[in-house]
Amino acid sequence: MTASNPKILLRVSDLHVAYGKIAALHGIDLAVGEGETVALIGANGAGKSTILRAISGLLKPSRGSIVWNGDDITGRSAEKVVAAGIAHCPEERHVWPAMTVRENLILGAFLVSSRQQVEERVGMAFHRFPRLRERYKQMAGTLSGGEQQMLAIARALMSEPRMLLLDEPSLGLSPKMADEVFEVVREINGHGVTVLVVEQNVHNALAVASRAYVVETGTISTEADSATLLEDPEVLSAYLGA
Amino acid sequence: MDMLLQFIANGLVSGAFYALSALGLTLIFGLMRVVNFAHGELYMLGGVMGWLATTVLGLNFFAGLALTLAVMGACGWLVDRFLIERVRDQGEEPSILLTIGLSIFLTNTALLLVGTAPLTIEGPLPNKPVFLGPVVLTELRVFAVAACAVLILAAHLVIRHTRLGRAMRATFQDPMAARLAGINTARVYASTFALGTMLAASAGMLLGSIYSTHVSAGGLVSLKAFVVVILGGMGSFAGAIVGGLLLGLAEALWGGYISTGTVDIIGFIIVILTLIFKPYGLFSTQVERA
Numbered sequence: 001m002t003a004s005n006p007k008i009l010l011r012v013s014d015l016h017v018a019y020g021k022i023a024a025l026h027g028i029d030l031a032v033g034e035g036e037t038v039a040l041i042g043a044n045g046a047g048k049s050t051i052l053r054a055i056s057g058l059l060k061p062s063r064g065s066i067v068w069n070g071d072d073i074t075g076r077s078a079e080k081v082v083a084a085g086i087a088h089c090p091e092e093r094h095v096w097p098a099m100t101v102r103e104n105l106i107l108g109a110f111l112v113s114s115r116q117q118v119e120e121r122v123g124m125a126f127h128r129f130p131r132l133r134e135r136y137k138q139m140a141g142t143l144s145g146g147e148q149q150m151l152a153i154a155r156a157l158m159s160e161p162r163m164l165l166l167d168e169p170s171l172g173l174s175p176k177m178a179d180e181v182f183e184v185v186r187e188i189n190g191h192g193v194t195v196l197v198v199e200q201n202v203h204n205a206l207a208v209a210s211r212a213y214v215v216e217t218g219t220i221s222t223e224a225d226s227a228t229l230l231e232d233p234e235v236l237s238a239y240l241g242a
Numbered sequence: 243m244d245m246l247l248q249f250i251a252n253g254l255v256s257g258a259f260y261a262l263s264a265l266g267l268t269l270i271f272g273l274m275r276v277v278n279f280a281h282g283e284l285y286m287l288g289g290v291m292g293w294l295a296t297t298v299l300g301l302n303f304f305a306g307l308a309l310t311l312a313v314m315g316a317c318g319w320l321v322d323r324f325l326i327e328r329v330r331d332q333g334e335e336p337s338i339l340l341t342i343g344l345s346i347f348l349t350n351t352a353l354l355l356v357g358t359a360p361l362t363i364e365g366p367l368p369n370k371p372v373f374l375g376p377v378v379l380t381e382l383r384v385f386a387v388a389a390c391a392v393l394i395l396a397a398h399l400v401i402r403h404t405r406l407g408r409a410m411r412a413t414f415q416d417p418m419a420a421r422l423a424g425i426n427t428a429r430v431y432a433s434t435f436a437l438g439t440m441l442a443a444s445a446g447m448l449l450g451s452i453y454s455t456h457v458s459a460g461g462l463v464s465l466k467a468f469v470v471v472i473l474g475g476m477g478s479f480a481g482a483i484v485g486g487l488l489l490g491l492a493e494a495l496w497g498g499y500i501s502t503g504t505v506d507i508i509g510f511i512i513v514i515l516t517l518i519f520k521p522y523g524l525f526s527t528q529v530e531r532a
Contacts, residue, residue, distance in 0.1 A: 056422060057421075058418065058421065058422070077421075077426075078421040078422055078424075079421065079424040079425060079426050082422065082423065082424040083424060087422070088422045090418065090419065090422060094416050094418060094419040094422075095416075095419070096411070096412050096415040096416055096419060097415060097416075098411075098415055099411065099412070099415065103408065106408070107408055107409075107412050107420075107423050107425075108423055110405075110408075110409065110423045110424045110425050111424040155423070156422075159423070159424065
């Protein structure tokens, strides 16, 4: 943690996760301060997505703790984690293909009972993503990859999270589209939403995040400011082959 | 010619019941990927519950139907939470074995409790004939068909236009995304199974008021529901309705013009033809499941 971030919003300590008998994470420690954008970088299969899945409650940790805003949320179910203010936008987008763009958004605010509030948020999403407004009646499965990614992010924001977990937002997108997505991430962060982003493209990740953790075979090997990492080609090539 | 219209009318009446009972089966399969071999037994229990409520407890038909729906809905919920939950996400085979076991258990438990005698449910209307042009039906049958239509419509509205229905469709299309949106998927599965059970049970009670019911009725009902679902397309709502009506019509015409003794054969002919020429059914949902 840098001194400029007084409040730690999320602290993960000694996190262990296993898929069946195969251990995927062996003791992850990380912390994210309120308002930060932090990146998890590292090679394919290093365990970056597993970290996000454990935080959002899709996976149950076998050991360690996840403390959110002072509360221990380790092992809580996914719907309770969303309710607590953490939204997870998963890898490969996972929009509901046979539902319209609008329905996808409405379902993103599933825990909001006020209809009026849901409509307001749909309006905000359309304001932020004008292209989704144009396609609001279209089935999500018929959107382009970039549009689906925008929809997935917009849907995650429908719960008005304090923190967004963003998994591989540029996967399969053209460089131009990826730039657009990261522009959106920057804008979201500018509105006070804390972001923890997993990204294989190191340059994209470091361009948007102020700090990064390098994940290597289930552990954190390095933690540094983006600027430091970008200036250290040796670290980059050693860990990431960038 | 007059006979043809009469056969068609009869076929549509039984088709409405086939549709209603197949709807629960296709809903449970489409959403949960559970091939429910106990479906016919849930239908049978609906008839038995309806009989208990009206004949033993002395309730009128509508109060009895409400009670039956409530009790059977609760049963469906419990079956899901305590049995199907254990084999979730383990492929289709474990759930097939589980529901076959459940069907044997339910039949024999019902046999123990109410015996083999046919059970007649007092309908809300008399069996007075109604003349619609050349076609003769009874008031009770007209009522029962209307009740089927209302229940099918209600199920459709629940799935299309309620928060629960949206959660069901989201869970069906992408369970992980549903969990991340804050949907309690375990509850969605249990609600779906409860809804499917209620549809089967209501068909059982309605039909029990026209004919009669007995505890071993489940097997044939399951078979016919499978015929309808295969014809219409596994998991397809519209398919269950069209498939049900087609089966009812085919049986009525076969019975009318060929032979009443071999009516049950027509369902199997339909299944074989469907599997040869249109293996995903008339209303394939393969695209939707991509």
